[in-house]
Amino acid sequence: MNDKMRAILESKRLERNRLALLPFAEKIRLLEKLRDRDLAIGNSALCQARGSRAGRASMLRETDAGNNPCS
Amino acid sequence: MKETLEAIRGMKAENIIGAYAIGGAVGATFYLEPLATMDVDVFVSFKGQADSALISLAPISSYLKAKGYGFRGEYAIIGGWPVQFLPPADALGEEAIAEAVDTEVEGVPARVMTAEHLVALALQLGRAKDHARILQFIDAGVLDAGKLDAILARHGLTAKWAGFEQRFLGRSK
Numbered sequence: 001m002n003d004k005m006r007a008i009l010e011s012k013r014l015e016r017n018r019l020a021l022l023p024f025a026e027k028i029r030l031l032e033k034l035r036d037r038d039l040a041i042g043n044s045a046l047c048q049a050r051g052s053r054a055g056r057a058s059m060l061r062e063t064d065a066g067n068n069p070c071s
Numbered sequence: 072m073k074e075t076l077e078a079i080r081g082m083k084a085e086n087i088i089g090a091y092a093i094g095g096a097v098g099a100t101f102y103l104e105p106l107a108t109m110d111v112d113v114f115v116s117f118k119g120q121a122d123s124a125l126i127s128l129a130p131i132s133s134y135l136k137a138k139g140y141g142f143r144g145e146y147a148i149i150g151g152w153p154v155q156f157l158p159p160a161d162a163l164g165e166e167a168i169a170e171a172v173d174t175e176v177e178g179v180p181a182r183v184m185t186a187e188h189l190v191a192l193a194l195q196l197g198r199a200k201d202h203a204r205i206l207q208f209i210d211a212g213v214l215d216a217g218k219l220d221a222i223l224a225r226h227g228l229t230a231k232w233a234g235f236e237q238r239f240l241g242r243s244k
């Protein structure tokens with residue numbers, strides 16, 4: 001790993017720590033924004049076009065299909 | 072989310088539910104950075120119910136329907152959020168509810184599972200996303216190792232934890 005990548009990962013870690021330290025109510029507001037964004041993506045034309053293909057793929061995945069905005 | 076918490080408070084006030092605790096991604100968000108999720112998991116204790124062998128979520132459904140909330144499958148839709156009310160699967164689930172942490176969101180009280188119980192439950196479930204969440208908790212440094220060890224030992228999860236450590240953290244058993 002080069003210095004540039006190390007710096008990027010460190011900045012991501014610091015941002016995650018900053019977010020983790022926010023008051024719970026503030027994190028809930030961010031969580032609601034994340035969910036609204038996922039729902040908007042899920043309703044987008046691209047996701048709609050993926051249709052049944054995405055549905056079938058989500059059934060085959062072990063990870064939670066509920067977290068996939070296109071599922 | 073505030074409406075969800077207010078609905079829960081209403082159910083508690085009217086003795087529809089007893090102790091409860093928020094788990095899942097919303098619970099984890101109490102300790103970590105906000106985690107994208109589509110639903111809210113609320114674990115509800117039925118201890119003390121007349122016949123605890125016949126656990127029923129019907130009183131919750133009836134209460135929410137009477138209040139005008141809709142349902143989609145097993146989810147109640149409260150304030151736009153799909154909310155799943157779950158009975159604890161075993162003693163670990165019961166303990167996670169009993170030892171939950173009191174907090175509040177915009178003035179509305181809320182109870183959230185401890186970080187250690189969330190990790191123990193994730194280990195017990197053992198799906199890929201549960202393992203990923205455990206790693207997030209470890210990375211964030213929010214776990215009390217002694218408390219977690221005691222929970223794992225109490226609920227027969229010590230060997231499973233050793234396997235997790237070996238697989239994901241490269242630590243030998």
